[in-house]
Amino acid sequence: MDVNNTLQGFNTMAATFAADVDQAFWINFWISVVLGLSVIIPMFYFAWKYRASNVKNEDIKNITHNTPLEIAWTLIPTALLMVLFYYGYSSMKTLRTMPAESESIVVKVEGSKWKWRYEYPPNKNGFVHKLGGAYTKPILDENGKMIKKGTMGKSALYVPVDTNIILHMTAPVDDVIHAFFVPAFRMKEDVVPGRLTKQWFRADKVGEYEVECAEYCGTDHAYMYSRIVVLPKEKYEEWFQGTADTPEGDYANSGDALLQQHGCKSCHAVTEDKMLIGPTLKTRRLTKEQVLEVIHNGQDKLGYPMGAMPAGLATGKDAEEIAAFVAGGMKGEKPASFAACSSCHGEDGKGMGGVSPSLVHYDTNLLRNVFKHGKKGMIGTMPAYPYITDEEVEAIATYLDSLK
């Protein structure tokens, strides 16, 4: 099966109960048409038949009651409305009657500002798939014309076809309410902080279906998409028993999704310029404290060929000056003491072709090294993430660049 990034699903029905919901909708539609026309047709007819030019004053009749007619237009609509109530109720029943968990796959869903995350039960090797992340926004030119469509990125939920899936949904207690809405499945349920809500579905068509957040949740509410990828059973099984994130490598690498997935965001602010456990990734520039820290203590974990930077290359006021200059973005007058740095990092501070890191901002090279070796920071140690691939590093670097 080709898994690609085309959007579909709004005009399709892909879950077993979607037909019930649609049936209820269309019964309602036709009953509404009948009821609506029973008002609107006589209105037009009377407005025309009894138009002022057509009626003599003596012919006006003050009819104020007609008991059989009144009973009819009370009881018939009531009966029709009860039919509608029944279909509303019965379609809810099919939507809300959960299958037994023993015959289903239970996936934990977490909605948070503004992404969806999924956690599967362990596979036979004990590996737990944790997927999800944010949607990559569309790219526009300066006139607001779309150059590149947004992509659902890696934020997909993979499920086998013709299998019961139960979603156990919640949101972190410090988050807000979201709603997990799959138009193609006709299903929706709020995801409430501090509560567990459940939905289930049984997809009957292989394909990809949009997930939208339907409960207003702030800035990127309109971008809180995800998707459900319905796979043939064998294909799902093959992926599920392995450790790869996606069944195929064809998903656009979304930097934000990657940061989310690897847990970077639990220590680093990404879109805001603030210090969490680690430094912000937004400005990608070292703070004065960080520079001072490296000057005083040296640095040997970046994996640059030049080797470890010894401690104490500059001291006292010199170190302060350098730190202020570097943290300020290498702008303004260069202090004389910078000479201590320029021999390795270059006159412009931009590093030496992968031999020593740039001081202006951290680049792909540096990111790769930090991921590979980890880094001892001012506050704690960032562990190594050796399994992150080069493509992923590129994606993260591109994404961080876009935030500057």
Add this chain to the structure above:
Amino acid sequence: MSKSYFDETHTAIGHPKSTFMQWMLTIDHKRIGLMYAAVMFAFFFVAVATAFLMRLELFAPGGQFIDGDTFNQAFTLHGVIMIFLFIVPGIPAVLGNIVMPLMIGAKDVSFPRLNWFTFWLYILGCIIALASLFTDAGFADTGWTFYAPYSITTDTNVVFTLVAAFVLGMASILTGLNFLVTIHRLRAPGMTFWKMPLFVWGIYATAWIQLLATPVVGITLILAIMEKYFGIGIFDPAKGGDPVLFEHLFWIYSHPAVYLMILPAFGVMSEIIPTFSRREVFGYRAIALSSASIAGIGYLVWGHHLYTSGMADIAKTIFSFLTFFVAIPTGIKFYDWIATMYKGKIILSTPMLWALGTIITFTIGGLTGVTIAMIGVDIHLQDTYYTVAHFHYAMLGGVVFLFFAGLHYWFPLVTGKMYNETHAKRAFYLQFVGFNLLWFPMFIAGYYGMPRRYFDYLPEFQIYHQVSFVGAVLFIAGLIYMFIVFFKGWKSGNPSGPNPWNATTLEWHMPSSPPPLENHSKVPYVDFNPYEYHHGEPVVKFDYATMKRID
């Protein structure tokens, strides 16, 4: 020439000489109604402009003019103004104030000073509501529903909006109280409840909702403020609260509130249809009692806003079942109005055109409401454009259209002059076409899964947004056209005389046009039904100096 209420007035304090101060301090119900109208329509246009900004942004996918946060503030501003500043005070504050005392033969409302105070409380509420536009943190971005925990955690200036909604709610309660007492105590002798015009019935049912339901939202807003600024954990799960509780409390008021909006509008319809059919209304008691029963049942259906909130299935079922019983009295009203046209003489003046147009738009708005009363279907359509289209068909195509109908109907009463009918009709057609073009595509977009409150959307939905945009342009053009017609009519229209429409109810039996300060010259004795026509002519005639019947 006799003096009208424009020439002299009673004031709350003192005897100011300047015309301006006389208006500011007036306790005359007609003047207060007019001032409400001026302020409300000014805000109405602000909210329309905000809506147009959103339509403009949504013309194409992606962000063009404003960013997501501004968009979120825009729809909050639109909702807050339209709901709390415009449509909740709405017909009762303007038409209820001006017309209701005239209809029951009263000289004013029961508590004219309270009426004055209420108006200024309303103005205070408006100021607080909009003050946060000019503060650092910016206008609230919560949506007009203020759902917790979003409203508790957002950095924008929610407190202003919450306090404003509280103050405006207080104004609404006082209006309701004043009208209730007026209707109970100041009806002309002989006017039993079954002889009241149907508009008064609408106002009466509304007043009970204002009085009984509004305190709930007041309490809820106070709790939200206490939570946000004093850290009491009622709604925020991080503090051990329950966000769904907020939804329940909010809708316990806000659902009856939509009936609070529509019932006086139905009252306007019930005045216009018999007058322009030149015959007695069909099923007077059925229409009156259906208003009362909508008001009653309306308290018990709030849960239908919460089908996807995680509420128990049995609760959904009960709320759904009860909700269908709101549709029944509403349907009965519509059949009664249509039956009133049967064997009448239909005069298609502008108010009648608006009323008949509303029969179409509100029928669509009401029946699509039935769709989302069905639980299974609503689970799909909840929080989509389908719902947005539904309530705009019901609120704009129902309440506001009938408000406009009422403005056209009572314009000659209030101003003593007549607008240009030809232009007024053109403005109607323009708005009617624009309205349907604006909102109908949203039903389809919503059915296909376009969620509401989205600043950006997937390219699949572009066509619906673009058709909507064209409709919005036509609709707004029609609105401006209509207000120009009103303005010109007031400035240079022909004198209308006291009863230009050949109507029967008491407000058309004024000794002079526009009405004098203390309304009818004498309190009439009401021993007749409100819509008595014989061969197309009003049966009851008065000597306007003595208010004795001369027919």
